[in-house]
Amino acid sequence: MIRVLLADDEHLVRTAIATLLGLEPDLEVVAQVARGDEVAAAVAAHDPDVVVLDIEMPGMDGLTAADALPGRAVVILTSFGRPGHLRRALAAGVRGFLPKDAPAEELATAIRKVHTGGRYLDPELTATAMMAGDNPLTDRERDALRSAAAGASVAEIARTLHLTEGTVRNYLSSAITKLGATNRITAIRAAEEKGWL
Structure with missing residues (x-):
């Protein structure tokens, strides 16, 4: 058996x-x-x-x-x-x-x-x-997007990930660009549809 x-x-x-x-x-x-x-x-x-x-x-x-x-x-x-x-x-x-x-x-x-x-x-x-190809996001970009998807603000993401707010904004901006998105919401949606988050 x-x-x-x-x-x-x-x-x-x-x-x-x-x-x-x-x-x-x-x-x-x-x-x-x-x-x-x-x-x-x-x-x-x-x-x-x-x-x-x-x-x-x-x-x-x-x-x-x-x-x-x-x-x-x-x-x-x-x-x-x-x-x-x-x-x-x-x-x-x-x-x-x-x-x-x-x-x-x-x-x-x-x-x-x-x-x-x-x-x-x-x-x-x-x-x-x-x-679909490989996931273009780095671990930190994924972490930032995941936190944003959960409704966290840039300040909250920065505290959680032990980063500066500017660094979090850079990670989010980079993820948006890599995913061909226009903003954080569309980037989150695109990454979730591919199973990258």
Whole structure:
């Protein structure tokens, strides 16, 4: 049996996936969690063979949770199939990446494949990620944009990142230029659409 841990904050979705995977003769869902910050403890307690993670979860996003599970077979199952998310997932060692609208048998196939050391990436998402190119933003530009997206002022961003207000303005301006945006709001939107934030 391949032991599976599911992490998704949507209870109905998570239990439906668990039920469908439970119909497979070689798969057993050994644990379910609703928050990203619960994943590591659940992995330690249940020692699953494969961890299936959503990206958008409270406490910690699925990509950050995956990054904290080095060497563990991980499949990302998400509604947010953005190019930047796929790239971040691969950088974190994730071996499977599927949209939530994939058929249950495709998820089962992905779980089996990553369990044996292979990769299973949705071809459409992979093609889109390749066409989107690399993230042009530096870590500091991303930090500044993320804070701005959360509604922080330049002064608040400066305090949080331990920078001067002028430096924060420079990072935001640089990000706006790199993204071909006209202002902070359109830059945030563009970066989120690509999965770069």
